Amino acid sequence: MCLRTDSAAAVMESTFSRWKTQYLNRLDPSKKGSVDEDIEHVVSLLNSREQFFTTSSCSGRIILIDGVRQVAAGRDIRKQNCVWLYVSHQKCTSDDLMTGLTKSTGDVVLKFEPFVLHVQCRRLEDAQLVHSAAINSGFRNSGLSVGKTGKIISAIRSTHGLEVPLSHGGKCLVDEDYIQFLTKIANEKMEENLNRIQRFFQNLQSALSAETLHIPDSPSIQELQDSQHTQDRKEGRTGNTQKKKQLNVYE
Numbered sequence: 001m002c003l004r005t006d007s008a009a010a011v012m013e014s015t016f017s018r019w020k021t022q023y024l025n026r027l028d029p030s031k032k033g034s035v036d037e038d039i040e041h042v043v044s045l046l047n048s049r050e051q052f053f054t055t056s057s058c059s060g061r062i063i064l065i066d067g068v069r070q071v072a073a074g075r076d077i078r079k080q081n082c083v084w085l086y087v088s089h090q091k092c093t094s095d096d097l098m099t100g101l102t103k104s105t106g107d108v109v110l111k112f113e114p115f116v117l118h119v120q121c122r123r124l125e126d127a128q129l130v131h132s133a134a135i136n137s138g139f140r141n142s143g144l145s146v147g148k149t150g151k152i153i154s155a156i157r158s159t160h161g162l163e164v165p166l167s168h169g170g171k172c173l174v175d176e177d178y179i180q181f182l183t184k185i186a187n188e189k190m191e192e193n194l195n196r197i198q199r200f201f202q203n204l205q206s207a208l209s210a211e212t213l214h215i216p217d218s219p220s221i222q223e224l225q226d227s228q229h230t231q232d233r234k235e236g237r238t239g240n241t242q243k244k245k246q247l248n249v250y251e
Contacts, residue, residue, distance in 0.1 A: 015150070016122045020053040023120070036089050038194060039115065042201050049208065051122040052130070055153070060115045060193040062186050063087045064100040064166075066108045081106075091187040094180040101179070105170045112162035112186045114193045115139070121152045129207050130154040137200035158196065160189055 024047060028034055035043050036059035046052040067082035085108065086092070086100035101108060121127035127144050134142040134156040141157040164182060166174055 013122070016120075017050075019120065019151070023053055023055055038089065039117070039197060042117070042197065042204070045201070045204060045208075046119055046130075051126040052119050055118045055120055057117045058113065058115065059089050059197065060190060061087055061089050061113050062092050062190060063111050063113070064097060064108055065111065066104050066106050066167075091190050092183060094176070094183040097179050097183060098176065101166060101172060104167045104172070106167075107165065107169070108167040110162070110164045110166055110182055110186070112189045114158040114160055114189070115156070115197050116158075117156040119154045119156070121154055124152055127152045127154040129211065130156070130204065133203040133207050134200055137203050138196040139200065156200065158193070160192065162186055162189055 035057060038059040039057055043054050043057060046054055064085040064087075065082050066085050085103050086096055088096070097110065119127075119130050121130065124144075124146070131142055131144055131154050134154070139156050139158045141159045143155050143157070145153045145155070147153070162182075162185065166172065166179075
């Protein structure tokens with residue numbers, strides 16, 4: 001039973017390493033094509049550890065989306081032919097939003113989408129470490145999932161998003177004062193989002209440092225000293241016995 005368990009663990013280790021190599025060597029499928037600057041340090045930290053690799057991420061963004069709503073059974077299904085009129089991973093100005101809004105031909109929605117990160121983990125204990133760091137940093141919508149193939153994913157998410165309709169059929173529904181108000185709200189959410197990212201990075205660093213210091217299979221200094229003392233005593237007894245045997249021979 002023990003050999004079978006060890007064999008299965010070795011297979012999972014090998015499979016995880018193969019998955020990690022494949023993900024880290026592939027091209028970034030996002031529109032931007034690279035990791036967002038504000039989370040490069042977080043992604044690098046996780047990918048530098050053998051028990052983690054990131055599969056998707058976004059540092060958080062403010063966007064204006066223009067599209068045509070498709071309604072079925074009295075509820076929105078999706079937006080067709082969506083166009084991004086404006087997108088920023090930093091704070092924005094009301095002029096940025098107003099300029100984007102003038103390009104509208106459909107239904108424009110202003111959205112703030114907070115930081116999201118998906119991390120594949122080698123073991124469930126590793127995923128729990130990331131999850132705990134995320135929750136303690138304010139990302140209350142975070143969670144864990146385990147796939148049928150054994151993939152363990154820790155998803156870091158938040159709930160402080162924003163979604164506000166601004167136009168319909170190309171006609172603006174709000175005035176400039178309201179745009180300025182929404183700009184302030186969106187920027188406040190972005191600032192809080194960046195603060196949470198930094199807290200998450202610090203909490204993750206602390207958790208990983210503590211994990212590195214705690215190595216259950218390695219003996220402590222005291223245990224090593226006790227072991228050496230015991231060995232010395234044994235050698236002392238053996239030496240005395242040999243001396244007695246030598247004395248008996250001469251006697």
